Amino acid sequence: MKISTRGRYGLRLLVDIAEHANEGPIALTVVAKRQNLSEKYLQQVALLLTRGGFLTSVKGSGGGYLLERKSEEIMIYDVLDLLEGNIAFEEPPGSEENAIERVIRLHFYQKLDQEVKKVFEGLSLCEVTKAQWFTYVI
Template identity: 35%
Template sequence: MKISTKGRYGLTIMIELAKKHGEGPTSLKSIAQTNDLSEHYLEQLIAPLRNAGLVKSIRGAYGGYILGKEPTKITAGDIIRVLEGPISPVEGIEDEEPAKRELWMRIRDAVKDVLDNTTLEDLASHTDTGDSDAYMFYI
């Protein structure tokens, strides 16, 4: 399974909103500038996140976006499913021979477990210690 820029940048948006949770709305422009991303692309990603109730838009001169739920209630899996679709390492698992089907299902379940047990709070509060293994997930 390969996560596209939709999933990666969507996670970036959500982590930035979680970091500013409780401080009021954050503009996509500021998120784009902070992370050196295309504001236009982020605008395309925010709509499905808003439709799923993960973010809320605030209109007006000081408007922007806020999280739709507490950062502890939103998982990486919620975000990836909205932007990427179902989590599956291969398509057509049901058509595979039993041994391979079992392998693909175990991989799928391991990835789901990591994504569904990692909250936005976990991601937003993570600080880089310089140790590349400090926040490594092993499947």
């Protein structure tokens, strides 16, 4: 599994907006400069994140994007699930799945996905911006 550009840029956008939440709506031009990312690409990702209920857009001069919810309530798993379509190693079984493939799918990939889900369901955007959670690792 590789996280796509959409997933990586989308999270950087959310983290950037969360870190500057006290500055009001954030224009994508500003994020593009700060993060050294293409503004055009950010527009596409921002649209997706808005439809997904993570961002809200404010029109007009001084407009930009705000978090739709508190960063404590935005879970990294939900964001990745939206941006990546489906964050999983397990692939749906083909019509001719044999016994070995089945065992590996059910007892390895499926459990691995549960493990990854567990980690990211418990991780909020707020914790990422504060980086308090880093103590979790091993």
